Amino acid sequence: MYDQSQGVNYLNCSRGFWSWFGTLDHKRLGLMYMWSVMGAMLIGGVFAMVMRLELFAPGQQFVDAEAFNQLFTLHGAIMVFLVIIPGVPAALGNFALPLMLGAKDVAFPKLNRLSYHLWVVGALFFVGVLLTTGLDTGWTFYAPYSTLHSQTAVVWATFGAFFLGFSSIFTGINFIATIHKMRPPGMTWFKLPLFCWGLYATAIMQILATPVLGITLLLVGVERMLGVGIFNPALGGDPVLFQHLFWFYSHPAVYIMVLPPLGIISELIATYSRKHIFGYRFIAMSSVAIALVGFIVWGHHMFVSGQSALTSIVFSAITFFVAIPSAIKVFNWVATLYKGSIVMKAPMIYALSVIWLFGIGGMTGLWLTTLQQDIHLHDTYFVVAHFHYVLVSGAVFSMFAAAYYWLPKWSGVMPNKLLGELHFWSSLISVNLLFFPMHFVGLAGMPRRYADYALQFADYNFWISIGGFWFGLSQLLFLAVCVLCAMKKGEKAPARSWEGAEGLEWEVPSPAPFHTYDTPPVVK
Amino acid sequence: MSEQNLQQRNQRTLRKLLIWAVAMFGFAFAMVPFYDVICDITGLNGKTSTTASTEGPSQVVEDRTVTVEFITQRGEGVNGDFTSATRRVEVHPGEITLVNFFASNPKSSDIITQSIPSVSPGEAARYLHKTQCFCFDQQSLAAGERKEMPMIFYLDPELPRHRNTLTLSYTIFDVTDRVAATNK
Ligand SMILES: [Cu+2]
Numbered sequence: 001m002y003d004q005s006q007g008v009n010y011l012n013c014s015r016g017f018w019s020w021f022g023t024l025d026h027k028r029l030g031l032m033y034m035w036s037v038m039g040a041m042l043i044g045g046v047f048a049m050v051m052r053l054e055l056f057a058p059g060q061q062f063v064d065a066e067a068f069n070q071l072f073t074l075h076g077a078i079m080v081f082l083v084i085i086p087g088v089p090a091a092l093g094n095f096a097l098p099l100m101l102g103a104k105d106v107a108f109p110k111l112n113r114l115s116y117h118l119w120v121v122g123a124l125f126f127v128g129v130l131l132t133t134g135l136d137t138g139w140t141f142y143a144p145y146s147t148l149h150s151q152t153a154v155v156w157a158t159f160g161a162f163f164l165g166f167s168s169i170f171t172g173i174n175f176i177a178t179i180h181k182m183r184p185p186g187m188t189w190f191k192l193p194l195f196c197w198g199l200y201a202t203a204i205m206q207i208l209a210t211p212v213l214g215i216t217l218l219l220v221g222v223e224r225m226l227g228v229g230i231f232n233p234a235l236g237g238d239p240v241l242f243q244h245l246f247w248f249y250s251h252p253a254v255y256i257m258v259l260p261p262l263g264i265i266s267e268l269i270a271t272y273s274r275k276h277i278f279g280y281r282f283i284a285m286s287s288v289a290i291a292l293v294g295f296i297v298w299g300h301h302m303f304v305s306g307q308s309a310l311t312s313i314v315f316s317a318i319t320f321f322v323a324i325p326s327a328i329k330v331f332n333w334v335a336t337l338y339k340g341s342i343v344m345k346a347p348m349i350y351a352l353s354v355i356w357l358f359g360i361g362g363m364t365g366l367w368l369t370t371l372q373q374d375i376h377l378h379d380t381y382f383v384v385a386h387f388h389y390v391l392v393s394g395a396v397f398s399m400f401a402a403a404y405y406w407l408p409k410w411s412g413v414m415p416n417k418l419l420g421e422l423h424f425w426s427s428l429i430s431v432n433l434l435f436f437p438m439h440f441v442g443l444a445g446m447p448r449r450y451a452d453y454a455l456q457f458a459d460y461n462f463w464i465s466i467g468g469f470w471f472g473l474s475q476l477l478f479l480a481v482c483v484l485c486a487m488k489k490g491e492k493a494p495a496r497s498w499e500g501a502e503g504l505e506w507e508v509p510s511p512a513p514f515h516t517y518d519t520p521p522v523v524k
Numbered sequence: 525m526s527e528q529n530l531q532q533r534n535q536r537t538l539r540k541l542l543i544w545a546v547a548m549f550g551f552a553f554a555m556v557p558f559y560d561v562i563c564d565i566t567g568l569n570g571k572t573s574t575t576a577s578t579e580g581p582s583q584v585v586e587d588r589t590v591t592v593e594f595i596t597q598r599g600e601g602v603n604g605d606f607t608s609a610t611r612r613v614e615v616h617p618g619e620i621t622l623v624n625f626f627a628s629n630p631k632s633s634d635i636i637t638q639s640i641p642s643v644s645p646g647e648a649a650r651y652l653h654k655t656q657c658f659c660f661d662q663q664s665l666a667a668g669e670r671k672e673m674p675m676i677f678y679l680d681p682e683l684p685r686h687r688n689t690l691t692l693s694y695t696i697f698d699v700t701d702r703v704a705a706t707n708k
Contacts, residue, residue: 233640241559
């Protein structure tokens with residue numbers, strides 16, 4: 001079906017800057033997203049490590065409080081807006097979605113290219129922020145600090161996030177259209193790979209929630225530049241309105257970050273257990289359920305904002321419901337593993353660790369949903385531990401799992417086994433050393449976002465910092481794996497690179513040819 | 525299914541999805557005025573009416589006593605005093621009560637201030653009626669002036685039975701620059 005005799009594939013079919021940057025090919029766009037996101041991740045990671053350096057010991061050592069404000073803001077803003085939100089849907093989805101559907105591309109290749117270019121524009125705005133006065137509002141841009149007091153490049157950052165928002169919306173539109181219209185004959189909704197279900201649920205939120213963020217940040221910019229009273233109470237505005245609007249987006253954004261990764265885990269667990277996934281329909285529907293419930297729980301970020309007690313109780317109760325579809329996923333994964341013939345390849349060990357670590361993040365989420373506990377834990381390191389368990393050892397580890405899984409398809413060579421396993425163990429131990437003690441210092445009352453801390457937290461913070469440096473440096477191993485694959489150093493990958501892998505993406509050679517699935521396959 | 529057919533159907537999907545996105549932009553934009561309306565109706569953010577209530581109380585509920593507490597805070601740019609004559613009063617619903625507030629301007633130039641009220645719990649906001657308040661208008665304070673600012677209120681006799689304490693908080697802001705800018 002595919003002529004590989006000439007050794008021509010999507011990587012080497014044409015050369016030059018524009019053949020990549022101006023490409024309409026989803027595989028090239030996916031790969032560019034991947035490297036761009038990894039670059040942004042490196043910068044965001046360095047900021048985190050400088051923070052951990054300062055928190056290594058109590059007192060002020062390397063950076064002052066002002067600089068520290070900038071560090072946690074930039075770390076958060078870069079990791080959220082430039083890394084995780086585009087990382088999973090746009091980077092992994094672009095490459096995998098059309099191949100998994102046996103489609104020759106996404107529904108709108110030009111829109112897809114525009115999405116990537118908007119990402120680049122957004123990233124340039126953030127570079128502008130870095131080169132000028134930085135940003136110190138926290139990634140949440142809370143008014144009235146962001147609108148009245150901050151002396152930093154808030155407007156640049158909000159414009160950057162605005163462009164990134166459009167990038168995300170267009171990706172969402174593209175993926176929904178692709179899933180609706182480009183499925184091959186025979187692939188009914190309930191034969192859709194679970195990763196595609198994850199992307200589908202995510203796309204719904206990208207389309208419906210991201211515009212709200214766009215407007216919110218635009219209003220911040222307008223209030224800052226023109227001095228109109230939208231959030232400023234002196235002019236009749238209400239700062240709490242900002243929090244409502246912001247979290248109306250940013251809670252669903254959490255699911256934009258985790259639903260596709262959980263879809264990946266569903267794929268991997270089935271593949272490496274040599275079984276069909278247990279409870280397919282339940283897992284598929286749980287993604288959609290999480291997406292829909294995700295729209296009505298934003299108030300759980302505002303328990304101490306002064307909203308009425310009744311409002312808080314209602315939001316708290318609804319938030320507990322998110323645990324049900326999440327637990328459905330976990331139980332079905334475990335049921336899939338049961339009596340499966342499990343193969344411990346690099347993608348699988350990552351997937352298994354995600355079940356456990358994401359589980360911890362989910363459990364602490366239940367603590368925080370409980371109204372009385374949240375009053376105590378609000379804005380402490382407990383919250384930091386919670387969302388890093390979800391986003392780092394949940395979403396980022398899933399991205400690693402996905403990368404090891406699909407690297408053969410992207411590059412044509414198998415990822416280095418030794419480095420991959422070393423990366424896993426090193427990351428697994430260090431990520432827990434980094435984030436687990438944060439639960440304890442948070443419970444003991446250490447607030448987040450401070451450059452210094454009370455002496456009794458010194459021992460814990462010492463170990464947290466050790467974990468932080470260790471985890472940061474471990475990622476060089478992952479970089480090494482990717483570079484080795486890009487340089488074609490390694491065992492040549494067959495079309496079906498992993499035994500038991502069943503998706504349509506494994507029907508095409510590795511690396512994928514330039515044209516894939518010009519005629520759609522028939523799914524039985 | 526022909527290539528062109530697919531193209532057309534994709535375009536239609538694109539249009540539908542774009543409408544959703546645009547609608548959500550509109551929704552977020554509409555939330556700004558809509559939020560005010562919701563808060564007016566439900567008292568969600570504890571804001572009280574910005575105009576004097578014209579009707580007096582229908583009756584005085586002598587057998588019920590409610591505590592009203594006052595909090596005063598200085599907002600950005602205000603460094604003078606801002607206090608109330610009393611920190612708490614006990615009133616019967618329907619009883620008209622006067623409380624004096626004081627603000628001073630230690631600066632060597634005149635300032636214009638605006639005070640913003642907020643009631644907690646928010647649900648009680650719409651049961652607090654003010655017949656006169658310094659927060660209805662901007663208050664100018666000459667250099668070195670200390671000003672007495674009266675506030676007259678009564679509680680609605682309909683105030684729910686389980687509400688026995690309300691807190692009325694005022695934050696005073698210096699809006700001199702802002703007023704100067706709009707008068708230009
Ligand atoms: Cu949330």
